[in-house]
Amino acid sequence: MRLDVIFRVGAKILLPIMLLFALYVQFHGDFGPGGGFQAGVMSAAMVIFYAIIFGLETAQKVFPPRLAEIMVPAGVGIFAGVGVIGMLLGENYLNYSPLADDPAHGQEYGILLVEFGVLVTVSGTMVAIFYCFMGRGR
């Protein structure tokens, strides 16, 4: 498909919209349906889509496999780390209230950060699995 102009141009138009929508789902997660998992899958789908249209090598230049491998534990680290911050500020583990002056705001910041951790891990994992399957038999 490398030479197909319609696919290439169409993909280039779609890719930023996909990322934008993923981010919308991400930040809308605390008001409505959505959140880190869905957003992570969408942003990973963007990378996979790119790889299908432009080929695996190009995709791996934009999004190196090593980055995907680092993102998997990094997200878990963010999630667990935010919990530890609560503990360091004198509350129980995973209590986000002390993150801001107002406990309700603290909880909101906590949720946002944790959801970001989920996004990082989920998109990293999806891309890593995709690269694994694509790399087979080479």
Added chain:
Amino acid sequence: MIAANLPALQVVLPLLGAVLCAFFRRGVWAWGVALLVSLTMPLIAAGLLVQVLESGTISYALGGWKPPYGIEYRIDVANAFLLLLVSLIGAVMMPYARRSVEKEIAPERQAWFYTLYLLNLCGLLGIAITGDAFNVFVFMEISSLASYGLIALGRDRRALLAAYQYLIMGTIGATFYVIGVGLLYSMTGTLNMADMASRLAGIENSRAVLTALAFLTVGISLKLALFPLHVWLPNAYAYAPSMATAFIAATATKVAVYLLLRYFFTVFGAATVYTRLPVAEIFLLLSLAAMFGASIVALFQDNVKRMLAYSSVAQIGYITLGIAIANKTGLTGGIVHLFNHALMKGALFMAIGAVFYRIGSVRIDDLAGLGKRMPITMGAFTLAGLSIIGAPGTVGFVSKWYLGLGAMENGWWWLVFLLVASSLISVVYIGRVVEVIWFRPLSNAAKGAKEPPLSMLIPTLLLCAATIYFGFDTTITAGIAGRAAEWLLAGSG
């Protein structure tokens, strides 16, 4: 601040350690992190045990959400004891792991091995510490997924198949568990175990509750490899890397047994479990089938790890026999065997791991004459083997003694004879290996063998010494097990 947060740290530290390990490319660094975490765990567990013994049950509200609405970590005598057991086993085995892993696992995968090990540890400790039925499921999945990965890292191609088989069986077990929890949730409207127990009072006889009990029993029995749900176990233990086998054999099934005890005695209550359903009869029959069936199959194995795996199925039969006997002495025997079996199987698998490190094989024929080349390791193997048989002066004898006494209290004289008879079968399968090791001429594979490095030898000897020590001094093990049994039978209060 640290003292108040010990329950969370017990689970969070291995999780953070796993994250850190996953960043490393070099196995040695990951090993360093895993060692540090593994050595901290027993300190935390001991701190918790001291707190529990001084001031009673600890309740920790995760995220500050009050139970029963939020997730509660609840530590009492029974699970403080289990936390200490699991973390001690981890701490003893971690120094051993480095050489064994270097030998058996490709360099680029060593860091992943330690990541999975720490996740497994985190899951097992989590199951033990939490007081929330659904949180148990989450931790069960964490530990199980990690152990599938650990098993699949084995050198042998059959490890992949074994891991896949375990994955299917383990997933079925977890599904049954969730169905059971779902039914209980629909009946009680709560997921907190203590709250659930109090809300179940009065509706124990409803069909949904009994169905939940059946689903939970089958699901957890799959995880603890109760005969005939044990089929995943022999291959998984036989083809996993030595370190993974030793750790999983010593801890994973034990944690599942604890979970079963927790549901039987503290959530449903002994009265419901033993009078409404024929649980005692079923467990008695299956335990006996395990003790004899698996022991007889163990006789015909030519791979020592596989033989020990079948022996594990048989030994789990002794633990569940304690649940079937269901009086204080019998249950004490079951619980103390949970601890004792962890020690002796850990020692056996570590000794065999050391053999694999030196001669690259665990076939019985290749072990011929190895006693002349590796006398200390093989001595440890023989002593731990004697403990499996139940020779007086070893931990195996202590647990069988309590089980026998418990059976007599129930007036089941025939069961005492069966206990002795099944021990005789283990004399044969352990004896066969011991005879080959000490009295056969040296095999070709064993010619160049010598004692393993000290980092492997000392942990093996430590566990082996523990099997002897706790065989003579039973005040700690049988004492705590007795307290736990009393507490469980009293309906936890």
